[in-house]
Amino acid sequence: MAVELTRTFAGREEELVRLVDYIDGDYSIRMGLRNQPTIVLAEPGVGKSALLAKAGMIAKTRFPGSTMVFKFIGWSEQTLNSAKMVQSIIRQISCTLGLSHTELPHSAPELRTKLEELLANAAKGELISLVLDAVDQLETPQGFDPNFDWLPRLLPRYSSIILSLKSTSPAVVAGLNQIFTGEVYFRVYALHPSKATKVLENKLAIEGRSGFQNDQFESIRVASLASAGLEGTPLNCSPIFLKMAMCMADTWYSFEPAKQLPTSVPDLMVYALDRTEEEHGRMLVERACGYLMISRDGLTRQELMDMLSCDDD
DSSP: OHHHHTTTOOOOHHHHHHHHHHHHOOGGGSTTOOOOOEEEEEOTTSSHHHHHHHHHHHHHHHOTTSEEEEEETTSSHHHHBHHHHHHHHHHHHHHHHTOOOOSOOOSHHHHHHHHHHHHTTOBTTBOEEEEEEOGGGOBOOTTOOTTTTTSOSSOOTTEEEEEEEETTOHHHHHHHHTTSOGGGEEEEOOBOGGGHHHHHHHHHHHHTOOOOOHHHHHHHHHHHHHHHSSTTOOOOBOHHHHHHHHHHHTTSOTTSOOOOOOSSHHHHHHHHHHHHHHHHOHHHHHHHHHHHHHOSSOOOHHHHHHHHHTOOO
16 A cells, blocks of 8 residues: 555655654654654645655665554555554564464553553664554544544654644544644645646656646646646645546547646546546446445445446436
8 A cells, every 4th residue: 555655756855854754763862852653734635645655665665674564544444443453553563573462452551552562672773663644534432532542652762653634633633632742743735836747757657658748748737736726836736636637637648639627626526527427428427426425435446336237227
């Protein structure tokens, strides 16, 4: 998952330095700074998942003997449950370190104690780091306090935990504020539009494509600028907007003139659905979107195809 998220990664040099320094750093020798988790706050769609994945991969490259655990909440049903996620982390660390483990605890305090014991195995050059993305999506099972009872407050030397959540999750932020001080927070903003060209070039290189025609490339660039605020003004744009715009542009033929793209994620989604309706019909699109909406954890491509094939209409 981490590799997939970083395939078209570009920019974020300052943010990467800070996160990688936190993972690599020895906080025992830094005066006045306790080794606590780092909490990344960002608006939805700005690319925090890719940023965390990239930082973890860089740290792993620097210290091949380190243990790096990635959890992207919401990508599977198991990661949505707080207890199951922490148990999975404990199993993964134990397996990586070659430690035997008996029956796993179930209560939040016991899980936190066990996690702290495992993190204490970290050593110089053999770091242990947890990268937990979108923790605001975690579901709280019965017996679990919603205020992160399972999360260690102070970390052993050479260990680290990075959490990310939407800055638009006030209840979760309020819960964390009761545990940690302001020094643990790290706010990430949208990607600078000047990086849009590099993201596009990375995607084209991965796909082995020579590139878009100049006017097509310019159409995507102008849309990314406009999505940031004012056309031609280097403010911030959303990586999710760029990805969606590139998906739309993938359907263009090289001999076609560039099309004017919408300049917001909701409008781009409507544009994509309209094009799909033109190609496949309104009923198919309505039914497919309906099945996706009512599914609890989404549907795979095959599952969606199976459901549509059973639809008599």
